[in-house]
Amino acid sequence: MKKFGTKQLIPLAMALMGIVFAWIGFTQLGFWEKEPKAGFFPTIIAIVMVIASIAAFFQTLKEEDKPSYNKDELLVIAGGAAVIAGSFIIGMIPMLFLFVLFWLKVIEKGTPWKHVIIIELLVAAIVLGVFAGWLQVQFPWGIFENFM
Structure with a gap:
């Protein structure tokens, strides 16, 4: 079994942050009412961030080498x-x-x-x-x- 480390933790943290920002964009800033609202762009970016973070998480599970920065x-x-x-x-x-x-x-x-x-x-x-x-x-x- 592969160890859980920073290479997996960072994408999960970014996905969680993206979910929070998407929720704020939808609920507090407004997304769309006949035209884009203030939360439109931040919400789109947050959704892309969640998708990219999930993809990065699964990619880290395939890596065999020790993480290096x-x-x-x-x-x-x-x-x-x-x-x-x-x-x-x-x-x-x-x-x-x-x-x-x-x-x-x-x-x-x-x-x-x-x-x-x-x-x-x-x-x-x-x-x-x-x-x-x-x-x-x-x-x-x-x-x-x-x-x-």
Whole structure:
């Protein structure tokens, strides 16, 4: 019998988190009433997350080797945790811009400032235009919420 470890625990935890987010999207934010509501996009992403997590769980059961983690995988997880933590302090949108800036200049090393500015403008257009404007996703604003 295969041992139960982190390779199985993480997909199960992510599936559980996806179920919670889908429930919040359906019950508290609203999904669809003649048009998409604020919970539409988060609920879709949560459902995809549940499906992907279940698939990842079953894939880990087929693996025979001992789990190993490399530095690059942990950097992505640490970056996601930093965005979540920073979202409560300075807000999600400013934190996303800082994350993209940090990732391109520090992790990717050597990205020219011209490219960084273009990418930041594209991120701003997508996040603010599509998610905040069209889909009405309610982002946490942290300390900036009082100014809005």
